Amino acid sequence: MKVFETLKAFKEYRQVLSHSYLSDEIGLVPTMGNLHQGHLNLVEYSLYENETTIVTIFVNPKQFGPNEDYEKYPRTKNEDIKKLEKLLSDPDLKDKNLIVFAPKNPCEIYGENFSMSIIENSLSNKLCGLSRPGHFEGVTTVVYKLFSTSRPHNAYFGKKDYQQYLIIKKMAENLDLPIKVVGLPITRESDGLALSSRNVFLNATQRNQSLNLYKTLNQVKEKIERDGKISDLEIDNIKIKSDYYEWDYLEVLDIKDLEAINKKTKEVLIAGSIKFDCARLIDNITVKINV
Ligand code: AMP
Numbered sequence: 351m352k353v354f355e356t357l358k359a360f361k362e363y364r365q366v367l368s369h370s371y372l373s374d375e376i377g378l379v380p381t382m383g384n385l386h387q388g389h390l391n392l393v394e395y396s397l398y399e400n401e402t403t404i405v406t407i408f409v410n411p412k413q414f415g416p417n418e419d420y421e422k423y424p425r426t427k428n429e430d431i432k433k434l435e436k437l438l439s440d441p442d443l444k445d446k447n448l449i450v451f452a453p454k455n456p457c458e459i460y461g462e463n464f465s466m467s468i469i470e471n472s473l474s475n476k477l478c479g480l481s482r483p484g485h486f487e488g489v490t491t492v493v494y495k496l497f498s499t500s501r502p503h504n505a506y507f508g509k510k511d512y513q514q515y516l517i518i519k520k521m522a523e524n525l526d527l528p529i530k531v532v533g534l535p536i537t538r539e540s541d542g543l544a545l546s547s548r549n550v551f552l553n554a555t556q557r558n559q560s561l562n563l564y565k566t567l568n569q570v571k572e573k574i575e576r577d578g579k580i581s582d583l584e585i586d587n588i589k590i591k592s593d594y595y596e597w598d599y600l601e602v603l604d605i606k607d608l609e610a611i612n613k614k615t616k617e618v619l620i621a622g623s624i625k626f627d628c629a630r631l632i633d634n635i636t637v638k639i640n641v
Contacts, residue, residue, distance in 0.1 A: 357459065361499055379396050381406060384425065385407075388545040388546075404449045408451075410459070413489045478632065504529065506534055510537075510634070512621065543560055556595070562624070563633050570620045597624055598630065601620075604617075617637065
């Protein structure tokens with residue numbers, strides 16, 4: 351497993367890789383590090399599907415707002431590298447080429463002259479985009495740069511960040527990037543909490559209360575399945591409320607474009623977000639419907 355900390359070295363390696371069969375199929379898994387099983391499942395999936403897998407570890411300042419947790423976001427590069435190395439002990443994966451690009455600082459990605467942005471103007475204006483202005487612009491900009499430097503055939507994203515996955519998929523389509531964007535299922539703790547690097551910020555009480563997010567999503571799902579329709583859902587009454595967090599949003603939208611449910615809707619996304627004083631959590635589940 352090779353680890354690169356500078357853009358220059360990573361780009362040089364990528365150039366050399368082009369002359370090898372290892373570049374026949376390249377998978378990319380962008381992350382912000384502090385790797386948990388959710389991340390590792392994406393990497394493992396990519397390792398099975400590709401000759402080379404590039405994992406990036408970069409806490410991207412451009413996707414954090416001024417009052418968000420950029421400074422305190424957990425950075426655990428050495429442990430992350432060990433976890434990735436361990437994946438190669440699977441006998442089926444031992445010959446796979448696993449590359450880590452972990453820029454040592456943001457200047458590696460955004461040199462002095464950087465004045466570029468990629469903006470998606472529709473999907474980004476909903477759900478997380480409303481409470482995190484500029485967040486998706488930061489995401490698309492960095493992912494575009496990771497796409498252009500890694501030149502992968504396939505890129506893997508978790509559906510835990512479903513809105514992000516849709517936006518990246520749309521970026522690839524709209525800008526004709528020759529990259530297949532693949533969305534993979536959410537990995538959860540045994541009690542249902544979606545794994546997230548931000549879960550480490552929760553104390554025992556908050557960890558317990560956090561389960562209300564997934565419970566609420568399931569209650570909405572059960573109601574839709576019971577009623578067989580989405581109208582008069584009265585979603586505010588379904589929210590499990592608590593003194594420990596505030597609801598940021600709870601919405602039921604068409605899964606394909608995050609628009610309101612309409613006659614053509616076949617499957618819906620039930621998406622929710624709650625805010626503790628130390629962390630904001632997001633989660634979603636899906637349900638098929640016959641309108
Ligand atoms: P992050 O490091 O939070 O930027 O996440 C990197 C990638 O891992 C993104 O594509 C996330 O959607 C994905 N991811 C994070 N948590 C999970 C999870 N619990 N299940 C599946 N994918 C996840």
